[in-house]
Amino acid sequence: MPRPFDADWIDEIRVNLSAVERRTATLPARRSVKKDAQAAWLLKAVSCIDLTTLNGDDTEGRVRRLCAKARQPIREDLLQALGMGDHKITTGAICVYHRFVAAAVDALKGSGIPVAAVSTGFPAGLVPHDVKLREIEASVKDGAQEIDIVVTREYVLTGNWKALYDEMRDFRQACGDAHVKAILATGDIKTMKNIAKASMVCMMAGADFIKTSTGKESSNATLPVSLVMLRMIRDYYERTGYKIGFKPAGGISAAKDVLNYQILMKEELGRPWLEPSLFRVGASSLLADIERQLEHHITGRYSAYNRHPVG
């Protein structure tokens, strides 16, 4: 829900990098999730994965295979052994380029799994503004329920917050009923202050989620960057009562890593932000590691990749 641009909200933002780093360096050591709790948390993480393929060699076949994995991310017998056979565990979404939206929607029919489309000239976002809007509209028309947009980094790097706001507001409008996730490309905009301010501007302009990275920048999601964005989400919630979601993307490939993100969500924002409605993880190889960890939890033996079906 967009609200009017308010420069004060941007100007008063302060972020101390050392303090941010201290928090994220100690947090994983302050919380430990073991045994049944860990299995549950990892299953929850699966339900928050935006299972993603964003490569130049993607094809419809590849996307349909991924969709099949999204429907059945964990082997049936493992779910039974965990006492979770009656839970319908799927990934949070499938995330693809516009070209494959229609195929994905078709492949996921009846599953309730939404299709997310990266958009607005992903990943650099330097195509003309009207082309960006048309791309969004096309994906929505093909059935995408979620649109992952990229912001114009130049606006952030030059402190042109009003331009960023206007751009985001247009994207929001073009999305219609689809959810919109704003990718800040934190690896490009670099400083914590930029990240915090861009987060606030995008939320103000109507983003439903804020997302760290495209996965194509030199650095991906990190805990410090995420902490700064989460604190902006909290601020926005305190100011407006609206809960905005968070999506770290890129570089999260180990089960241990995703647990740290979940702990961060729970500690900084609270329980509601552990559900797929407010938390997504953009990942491609994370799922395989979670599958192995879950099997280890059940059998007590370390597992191997070949025991779990690929996407």
Add this chain to the structure above:
Amino acid sequence: MSVAHYFETMDYGTAPEADSEARGWLAKHNHRFGHFIDGRFVTSTSKATFETREPASGKSLAAIAKGTKADITKAVAAAKSAQPKWAKLGGAARARHLYALARMVQRHARLFAVLETLDNGKPIRETRDIDIPLVARHFYHHAGWAQVMDREFPDHDPIGVAGQIIPWNFPLLMLAWKVAPALAFGNTVVVKPAEFTPLTALLFAELAHEAGLPKGVLNIVTGDGDTGAALVDAPVDKIAFTGSTEVGRIIRAKTAGSGKKLTLELGGKSPFIVFDDADLDGAVEGVIDAIYFNQGQVCCAGSRLLVQEGIANRFVDKLKTRMAHLRVGDPLDKSIDIGAIIDPVQRSRIDALVKKGVSEGASLFQPDCKLPKSGCFYPPTLLTNVAPASTVAIEEIFGPVLVSMTFRTPEEAVALANNTRYGLAASVWSETLSLALDIAPKLKSGVVWVNATNLFDASVGFGGYRESGFGREGGREGAFAYLKPKSHTNRKLRKALVPLREATSVTAPNDAVAIDRTAKLFIGGKQVRPDGNYSRIVLSAKGKRIGEVGEGNRKDIRNAVAAARAAEAWSKATTHNRAQILYYLAENLSTRANEFAARIAASSGVTPSMAKREVQSSIERLFTYGAYADKFEGAVHQPPLRGVALAMKESIGVVGVICPDEAPLLSLISLAAPLIAMGNRIVLVPSERSPLIATDFYQVIETSDVAAGVINIVTGSSLTLAKTLAEHDDVDAIWAFGDRKLSTLVESSSIGNLKRTFVDEGYATDWFTPKTAEGPDWLDHAVEIKNIWIPYGE
């Protein structure tokens, strides 16, 4: 609990750290420990024991020997006999031993961590990630000091045997802070661990000897307050104490005049200042680390939150939200933030203070967090609507209790922050560099963390101002706590001067031709009559009346201290400016050299050439300290973080100076000059025997642009005036040179505000030898070291 349950609730579940190794170690010792003396466990002479308990459950962990005077005697004897050999080993060999201790701690890190958590009740997260790694770091760092001691401290020797009394809040870490520097610099030690938490010290001693530490170098005598008192009374060369200000006072009184070196690391009520341009979320997290770390049982806990008024509501709301996420419970659980309070006694004290705060009008906030049903726990607590006059804003609570107040301007923040008897640590939060770096030097505390809190490192000195104690632990500044100047090794007691007796036969009426000169007191830049309006007769060395000086009394001291307090601008003057004044004093003294020489000769009976030499040496000394005024600088420490710690040398404030009788001008200058060079303002009691030199000297002061109140001179009875100065709570330090009686009096009278003392215990100083009578050893006593931690990064 099932997977499905957790999937629904997303609770953390439990994550207990295994304690079988630690309990195995206790069982190996049959849950019974003697003292560790001369390289082995010995039973106590009294057979008396007490129990050490697990705060989280209240259950007994082991029976501990209650040390007696005889045990202490034995341990001190072992340390004494081991010390010469330990010192003679040399720095390089000692470095290997300390290195071995560091490695030993790392090899057994988890055992130490778990045992500490069992005995103390603090979360395993803290012992594992903070206490024990810092212990290892401290031994590594000090292995380095041992290695380079000869080059870095060529003019210093070990002190000898140190008695070290350790608190219960960081049992092994505080042992490391004391043992590592002591051993590195060639001392041996007798350690008295806290009654509540003796176990890790015993484990440390056992493993240290397995790691090859020679017997007698490290001795542990367990026990209670009586055992500690016996150690304080024992013939050791130094007492190092960390604990309450109350016990610190007792120790100061007991050691007065004994010649034992003393460092005290005591309580605090440290301010945590948040400006409206701070990273508020970062600061909230800082508050959590400041006051809920170690259940708030931390001497430097940021227990007084000062928030700028405009953001106070928002900040407190954020803090309350954050507090709701704190988890209190089994300290061995890896997901616990707040463990058990050390003992029910402490818990009741905390609770009583909180109730008192509420009865005085504070609003209580405790998040809805589950406490274990048994064991000794207290919820994280925030008291708002607290005024500086509230008990909870004044008293150290030593528990997880934060009090919050607001301020309007930076000036008021400083005033509120300094409105305490303590001065250990402070935390300043602002994203404006110029503001934070303006505030840090204005805070009366030994440590200031800028946009951070509770950072510690072996390379950075830690210690307090005011009633938080004296001495520093860690880094170069901490080294001097375990070193003494080589020149002190063969010091001789000062020879008593033959008392002057008025030679009645030679008494002559005043020379009616000369104009009468009335020597007055010099207070606040003015010559003033003594309050009592009595004078005392001054005799020459031959017993002839050579004049009269004012008989200063308590009120004159009071006035002089008030004048010195008001002369604060001197402490802020540039070092260049202070140097100029010292040179100017020298210049003006030199123009009157002959007059002063004549006065010295008449007054102390030395030959004219000796008197001349004394004046020349005094001029030289002023030049020396003029030189040092802008050269005795601080240091930039590089602890392991992205940032620096600035070790700033600051003036102490108002310092009393009692001058000895010998070399009356030179000794006066030798004591006054380093103090004023470093920005202190002084109240000086000149030689009781030769006061006219000082009353002549105020004319030099008057012509040398010395600001009013920087140097105040009160003549009269040294002992009487020394007592008043030592007892004065607005005097920050006192230097007293004279006979041993004076040292004892000054030290025992200083306990009111625990002012720093610098006394000679009646030993003579050769004032004419620059190597012994001037330089950094003296300047060290004229400054406080404040470490300002500045993490940075964008």
